[in-house]
Amino acid sequence: MEQTVTFFDTWYNSTTKLVNDWREATEKLSGEQKSMWEEAGKMQQNWMHSFQTMMQNMQLPFMGGSGTSSPFAHTGMQDAFFNMLKSTDIYTRLFQLWQPVLQAMQHNTCQSQDFWKLIDQQGFKTFVDKLFGFDAVTPVRAFMDQSTQMMKLWMDSATEASKSFGPMFGNSMPFFGSFAQLNPQSLTQWYMQMAQTAQRSFAPFWGSTDKGQMPSLQSVVEMMQQWGNYMAKVNQLQTMLYKQSVSAWEKVMQTMADRAREGNVPTDFNQFYNEWSAINEAEFVALFNTDEYAALQGELIKLNSELTKAYEKQMEVFLQPYPVVLRSQLDEVYKVNHELRGRINTLEKLVSELQSNQSNKPETSAPQNQSEIKTSSAEENKPGRKENK
Amino acid sequence: MDFLSPQRVLEEFSATTAKLAQGFEALKQLDQVAVGAAPKQAVWQKDKVQLLQYARETPATAQTPILIVYALVNRHNMMDLQDDRSFIRNLQAAGLDLYLIDWGYPTPEDRYFTMDEYINGYLDAAVDVIRARTGQPAITLMGICQGGTFSVVYSALHPHKVKNLVTLVTPIDFATPRDLLSKWAQHLDVDALVDNQGNVPGELLNAGFALLKPLLKTTKYVSILNAVDKPEQLLNFLRMEHWIADSPNQAGECFRQFVKELYQQNRLVKGTLELGGRPVRLAAITMPLLNIYAQEDHLVPPEASIPLNDLVGSTDKSLTPFAGGHIGVFVGSRSQKELAPGIAHWLHERDT
Known part of the structure; x- marks a missing residue:
């Protein structure tokens, strides 16, 4: 637990530091366009690097659960943060890729035939992969x-x-x-x-x-x-x-x-x-x-x-050699169970109809197989409910 | 393009990263967001399926109880996301006695459940429970999306138990040109999928839905960074995300039948669908029908819903377009003011 929390804290601290560094750099470098571009480029790279590390770590198996290793109280929040990271990554990469084109357009030096010369092709491919999740750990x-x-x-x-x-x-x-x-x-x-x-x-x-x-x-x-x-x-x-x-x-x-x-x-x-x-x-x-x-x-x-x-x-x-129940065997059990449940349902309906006919009542009786429930919050502890994602 | 100056680039990166860090801090403080919080009670259960009744503080003003039938895909909580964005609460406020069939979360043991068992089994049993509890010989069925299709099929097979039929964003014609899901379904080997996997993972369906608007996820997560310091807005966003992610697996056999006989063979509109050995004839639907579709629906295009009114045998039938998308119909601000009161008014007029 300590290791993971430290990892997150480290990321948070280094990100905050990065933001401060950028601010300082902006103040120092104002006016010097060329060196400023270099600095901006370096910082973008730093940012991307820290970003990637964070993304990769969040995909590690130990980050998958809502156990003690995550700083988030609920996996939904972890997922939301991961999506924020991923979307910002895509958004920022798009900026990086289009920056040279937009600059060329700004200076009236961009010809349509030169468009793809200004785009980093490997970066383009990576971008599309990320957009459609081909980079994900599947x-x-x-x-x-x-x-x-x-x-x-x-x-x-x-x-x-x-x-x-x-x-x-x-x-x-x-x-x-x-x-x-x-x-x-x-x-x-x-x-x-x-x-x-x-x-x-x-x-x-x-x-x-x-x-x-x-x-x-x-x-x-x-x-x-x-x-x-x-x-x-x-x-x-x-x-x-x-x-x-x-x-x-x-x-x-x-x-x-x-x-x-x-x-x-x-x-x-x-x-x-x-x-x-x-x-x-x-x-x-x-x-x-x-x-x-x-x-x-x-x-x-x-x-x-x-x-x-x-x-x-x-x-x-x-x-096979081990004393475990295999999925194919369970599937057979499920199939038999399902058939048996079907037969029970048919019999229950038959009984219900017979009772209904006997008492000569209109057909508004509740099914025989109903079970009354007195819980106040039906949403909690639902049978078969998925574990926290 | 002033935003391309190095100064602005640095500012932009700096601001984005700061928001991200803020987002991290904000999300760290939050526990699971609550959805579907309107008070309700389970009054019947069979296997994993429950019948819920929403609690009322005052007696209902309409005699006929309403059973809401949501889709097997995703969860019904979308209709009750939060106190001030709740289709359910708005229907209640309009004086209706509401029940809902909660399909639960199928597990591997449920892979053999068929559409017949869902409709003629669970749904029919739930309808009987409500009839027995209220003493009403027939109830109002209100079906949403795939739940609407189920309600239509049910009403065709058991018309004497359904007093009114309300359908919302319901697919009926599964072969319309703008229906991307239909296009994909034509090329899906559903036998291989179900035979190999049993239940169909909810994640697979969610991935498909996401592809219908492929840039939406990135755009909305970039946008929400501007609201990480606005707790209410962030929570609203997270509730919707929670609902999207909460995607039950689909019972394999039912999924196979739904894809094959409806999406691939379009049997409902062709009149060749059979369920439990009985033909499903839409002309057998003679009760009053209110069919509502969303004008910008990308999941169930209007053309997929509209034909229902021409196919049923009802003489009292209404077709109502509603501005918005598949989900926006239920969670949008206009919906809060107009949709539920409009439905309640239509039902009150027929509550004799």
Whole structure:
């Protein structure tokens, strides 16, 4: 607990200090435009760095609950603060990205053909990823990490087998960071290649494994393949969003240029943001209303559910020898319970109808299966209510 | 563009960060925000479903009790966010005797519950409980969003138990051009989703709803930074956020059927929907109908709600547009003054 509270306090103190430093710097540097820009740039970077650290820490597993590790009394407040951080991050990044363009426009040096030269492309990609949550720690990411760890373990014990797979992972990782992934075809191939290489790499290892364990190894590789398919589709979706963003940003640029000619430029960044936001939202909604997008989204949801299921199955294989109740077994119990409950309901209705007919009353009797409740606050302690999020 | 001067940039960054730190301090002081605080009592329960009755200090001025049927998606608390933004309290103030069916939070054991069990099971049982408690042979059903669809289906199957039908922002025609959810549903392999996951996570639905207005979240959180030093405004904001995040999982089989037979096959308007082995014919709805839709609804576009009035057999039917969005209809300031009193007036006129 102490460590986390200290971490938050540290963030709060350093943020407050940063604000004070900026104020001081502003006073000192007034008039010296060039050095002032450098200072402003440095401070932006500092701010972003502290911001990122905070964001990353808030996504750590120990921050997930409402236990003693969080300074917030309720997880809802922690979520709200995280959303404030994330939104401010996006807002500030947008400013950073557009700053050179707006400056060029201000000095009448911006030509539309130069627009993308003034935008930091990696920053643009990161921005879109953040806007749509591709940067978030997702269960798939956690699954990927677990699988990678498992693979690494096996690779350590099967040195020869891992030779072709290891370098592939290592050598190809920088590829992720480049803009080449805007081509979904190449990435799909890359993922498939990776999955096939994984299969080849582990083939000798399976040969030396006990029969009983073979299906789980096979399943892991199948999962890796499924993961590859899923990530390829995610990448297609990202690409779609990047392309739509490019189109939206160009529209914003055109709108700004038109307005500059009319002498009607935004007077503060928030005004610019609102204009940018309205144009972008309309563009994205238009994209989301296409069959192409809807089909891809549908495929992603399907692949994600299949991956989750495959992972569960695999976990059950691992857990099989242990005295635990498996989810698939519980599902069977739920199914039987549901059927039994249905039969009881039918019988209760029948009894109710018979009683009603016997007493020859109009059909306004309460159902037999009702239970009167005397609680004053029905909202509290509701059955099945979710835990604090 | 004066805001691009280094001086202004520093000021902007400085101010934003200061607000963020203030926001951190303000949120640290707050406990869970309370929503749905209007006094009520659970009068019946089956499994996880409860029937709640809202407490009244004075007798109701309308004889016919009202059962509010909210959607399975999200929670009914949106209708009672806070004392001065409460559709429920406004209906009460207008003299109505209110009940609400609370669907609860489905857990994995509820994955096999079907639409038939929700409508002909829980909802029918709740209606019978109210009829028995009040001695009224028929009640008013007031359905909201998906709860409106359920109410329409119920009224078609059990017309003798429904005296009046009120629907708000209710999808009936699931295949209209501006309906983004409908577009997405056409490409959803709902069998794979339900077979693989059982219940459908509330988070998945929330992620979908967020995509309908993809920039909204960022914009509203940036805006709220200007109100971190205004406790009332901040609390209002947090109550709405609390409601949005409180998204129950959906019982798998019911979700499958709702998506497949309504969103994908549009069976309700085609007249091919069956429930519990009985056909659902909208023409069988002959009781008075008040159908209210939101003019700027991005979740249930007006075109999805409006056709109901042409499909029912009622002769006494009203179609009322209301300015605002899907949620704004219930929480907006105009709603507080006009929506509930308008509905209550319509019901009083028919309370004979």
